[in-house]
Each structure stands twice: as structure tokens, then as C-alpha cells.
Amino acid sequence: MANQVTYFEVTGKDGAALQKFYSSAFSWKIDPAPVPGYGFVHATSKVQIRGGIGTAPPHSPSGVKFYVQTEDMKATLRRIERAGGKILMPPTEIGGTTIALFADPEGHVVGLL
Secondary structure (H helix, E strand, O other), X not given: OOXXXXXXXXXXXXXXXXXXXXXXXXXXXXXXXXXXXXXXXXXXXXXXXEEEEEEOXXXXXXXXXXXXXXXXXXXXHHHHHHOOOEEEEEEEEEOOEEEEEXXXXXXXXXXXX
């Protein structure tokens, strides 16, 4: 189903420390990802949507993001721009998944899958 939040991400300067914090605070199991400094949180009875926690890539905004699944990323990005959003990263394939990032009118970074 399109337009559902399907992924979350927490990134910062020290991905390992963030993973340790969230694992300890919420008993989440975080598996290593192919990207160094990044780990996957899988959907379980404790976590309803999957996510990732790790080191922010260079020149990429860190913080907490959520990702919305869309069936037509280009059309969604056009609607975002018309609504006052700003495209930060055009559709880009990473590890077999296409993502894009945009900022809402107040600068919050949100992703598309």
C-alpha cells in the first residue's frame, strides 16, 4: 500500500553508540548492515516497522527520519515541490532500494522509498 511509513532511521556522528543506546533502552535487536557503521532494526512484536541506526554519511543530514513508501516517486516529488517542499536528494539507488530525501517547509528531512 502506497504512502505508508515503512522505515525509520536514526543517524549521527557515532553509529555504534547510537545502536548500543537503542538496543539497551528498548531491547531492540540490531543486525549489522552491508554499510559500515549502520545496522538494521527488523520489524518484530516490539518494533512495528523496520529501520536503521548508524553513522550519518558525509555531507548528509543526521537525525531522525521516517520514510514513506510511494509507487511513483517522481510524481510524489513533484507534488512535494508544489506543496512547498525542497528536494534534497533525487531518486538514488542504494543497496537495491531506491530512496529520495526532501525537506518539508520547516526543514524536516523525510525520505521516500
